[in-house]
Amino acid sequence: GQQVMQIPQYQHVQEGEDFTTYCNSSTTLSNIQWYKQRPGGHPVFLIQLVKSGEVKKQKRLTFQFGEAKKNSSLHITATQTTDVGTYFCAGQRGTYKYIFGTGTRLKVLA
Amino acid sequence: SQTIHQWPATLVQPVGSPLSLECTVEGTSNPNLYWYRQAAGRGLQLLFYSVGIGQISSEVPQNLSASRPQDRQFILSSKKLLLSDSGFYLCAWSALAGDGEQYFGPGTRLTVT
Numbered sequence: 001g002q003q004v005m006q007i008p009q010y011q012h013v014q015e016g017e018d019f020t021t022y023c024n025s026s027t028t029l030s031n032i033q034w035y036k037q038r039p040g041g042h043p044v045f046l047i048q049l050v051k052s053g054e055v056k057k058q059k060r061l062t063f064q065f066g067e068a069k070k071n072s073s074l075h076i077t078a079t080q081t082t083d084v085g086t087y088f089c090a091g092q093r094g095t096y097k098y099i100f101g102t103g104t105r106l107k108v109l110a
Numbered sequence: 111s112q113t114i115h116q117w118p119a120t121l122v123q124p125v126g127s128p129l130s131l132e133c134t135v136e137g138t139s140n141p142n143l144y145w146y147r148q149a150a151g152r153g154l155q156l157l158f159y160s161v162g163i164g165q166i167s168s169e170v171p172q173n174l175s176a177s178r179p180q181d182r183q184f185i186l187s188s189k190k191l192l193l194s195d196s197g198f199y200l201c202a203w204s205a206l207a208g209d210g211e212q213y214f215g216p217g218t219r220l221t222v223t
Binding site: 006031033035042043044045048088090092096097098099100101102103105 | 142144146151152153154155156159161167169200202204209210211212213214215216217
């Protein structure tokens with residue numbers, strides 16, 4: 001079946017270190033979205049990538065969409081305690097359907 | 111501005127009991143609506159989505175059903191709950207002609223005992 005996997009599943013970093021999560025799809029995606037879910041909260045949209053090879057930045061966050069549109073990454077530079085949460089990618093399959101990745105849970109140690 | 115409501119926030123139900131979770135959206139028309147389930151510490155599983163009143167697409171065959179009786183109302187139901195139905199149920203909406211960004215409700219935490 002259609003799967004979107006993320007690695008790593010968990011990541012503990014010291015505050016100030018960098019963090020990267022990778023998202024891999026078994027099939028080509030129309031576009032890919034990234035969400036952040038704080039502990040006990042609901043997912044919040046971060047960004048959407050549409051074009052092959054696209055790179056977008058939001059302050060300390062850098063998002064990339066692979067050339068084949070089957071993988072993506074989120075990189076956080078100099079993590080802060082406010083970055084704690086679970087990061088999900090979501091790939092669009094068809095017009096309205098989104099398949100969420102397995103998520104990467106980030107803990108930042110002060 | 112648009113808001114999305116879900117209730118109840120938490121629910122404890124015995125095995126075999128019925129379920130009805132409600133989601134409503136304000137401030138937009140003709141939204142796409144979604145139900146997701148998230149098991150503890152896991153990812154989001156798409157259960158149902160709807161692109162209009164009475165139009166429901168089911169993603170996972172199970173003892174759950176969904177209905178959309180009004181444009182901005184989405185209901186998740188079950189006739190008989192199973193232990194495996196426990197989880198965090200999230201409703202989301204996206205604009206019909208938008209870029210696909212999904213806005214999630216606060217969720218309902220369901221425990222089946």
